[in-house]
Amino acid sequence: MPLGPRQLAALAAADIARVTVSEAPHVVVISTGSELVEPGLSRSRGQIPESNGLLLETLVRQAGGDVVRRVHVDDGGSAFRREIAAATTGGSRADVVITSGGVSAGAYEVVKTELGDALRFSRVAMQPGKPQAFGVLPSGTLVFGLPGNPVSAAVSFDVFVRPALLALQGRSDLHRPALRLPAAESWHTPPGRRQYLPAVIDRSDPARWRVRPATPGGSGSHLAGALALAEAYAVVPAETAVVEPGDLVEVLLLEG
Ligand SMILES: Nc1nc2c(c(=O)[nH]1)N[C@H]1C(S)=C(S)[C@@H](COP(=O)(O)OP(=O)(O)OC[C@H]3O[C@@H](n4cnc5c(N)ncnc54)[C@H](O)[C@@H]3O)O[C@H]1N2
Numbered sequence: 677m678p679l680g681p682r683q684l685a686a687l688a689a690a691d692i693a694r695v696t697v698s699e700a701p702h703v704v705v706i707s708t709g710s711e712l713v714e715p716g717l718s719r720s721r722g723q724i725p726e727s728n729g730l731l732l733e734t735l736v737r738q739a740g741g742d743v744v745r746r747v748h749v750d751d752g753g754s755a756f757r758r759e760i761a762a763a764t765t766g767g768s769r770a771d772v773v774i775t776s777g778g779v780s781a782g783a784y785e786v787v788k789t790e791l792g793d794a795l796r797f798s799r800v801a802m803q804p805g806k807p808q809a810f811g812v813l814p815s816g817t818l819v820f821g822l823p824g825n826p827v828s829a830a831v832s833f834d835v836f837v838r839p840a841l842l843a844l845q846g847r848s849d850l851h852r853p854a855l856r857l858p859a860a861e862s863w864h865t866p867p868g869r870r871q872y873l874p875a876v877i878d879r880s881d882p883a884r885w886r887v888r889p890a891t892p893g894g895s896g897s898h899l900a901g902a903l904a905l906a907e908a909y910a911v912v913p914a915e916t917a918v919v920e921p922g923d924l925v926e927v928l929l930l931e932g
């Protein structure tokens with residue numbers, strides 16, 4: 677259990693001045709993609725602001741991890757290799773490396789090219805977050821290769837990385853708090869894949885909260901704006917094709 681204000685006060689009230697705590701896992705976040713530019717810097721055609729690094733750093737911190745390095749690298753391979761070497765050797769060895777992008781089937785897939793033999797690349801029946809990579813390097817470092825689309829990276833973090841970071845800290849409550857709420861409106865879901873839809877909770881009737889998509893017009897995995905509005909993910913089973921108003925939907929509550 678994390679020690680928040682109530683737990684610390686209870687310890688103090690019981691006259692306990694010293695407690696043993698688990699060490700925060702050391703995490704390196706590597707965003708991949710030659711098209712990425714730090715936010716605020718000038719861009720040319722085909723370049724986009726780098727947002728996954730900030731997303732993942734903040735999510736790691738919320739999950740109790742310590743981000744010891746956050747960097748973005750191009751698709752060329754040498755910078756990526758250098759970062760992996762630094763994260764897996766010497767005193768700065770990381771417990772966990774999280775990469776984003778470069779795991780699918782495009783022309784430039786630096787994670788796949790460089791760590792193809794060390795990681796397992798899978799297609800998971802979820803949307804977003806289909807292409808995933810995971811493996812343990814000889815140093816013992818866990819590597820999570822998340823897809824590059826911003827919503828895909830955020831959802832993949834929650835499904836695969838967050839429970840691992842919590843388990844590394846000895847936590848047993850590995851999952852987000854979940855509710856079942858009726859849908860406030862209808863939406864379509866991807867066939868054959870479990871949907872994680874950025875969602876908001878409609879509290880207009882305090883006795884009957886309802887869930888609705890955070891943004892109208894579907895669940896594009898590139899829609900970073902939907903993430904900003906979301907306070908939850910609505911989770912819809914792969915077998916469901918359409919959610920109808922009133923259907924009970926599983927809702928994972930997000931923080932911050
Ligand atoms: N032939 C196939 N192509 C794709 C498939 C497939 O199954 N077969 N799956 C698609 C799906 S689904 C996803 S998700 C993406 C994921 O691919 P990658 O992990 O290789 O991601 P990238 O191509 O590197 O990036 C996708 C998209 O996201 C933007 N991006 C990447 N990193 C960042 C960042 N740090 N900040 C902001 N935006 C980022 C990137 O520019 C691309 O637009 O693959 C599909 N293709």
Ligand code: MOO
Nearest residue numbers: 804805806828897
């Ligand atoms: O799985 Mo991708 O993450 O649908 O966009």
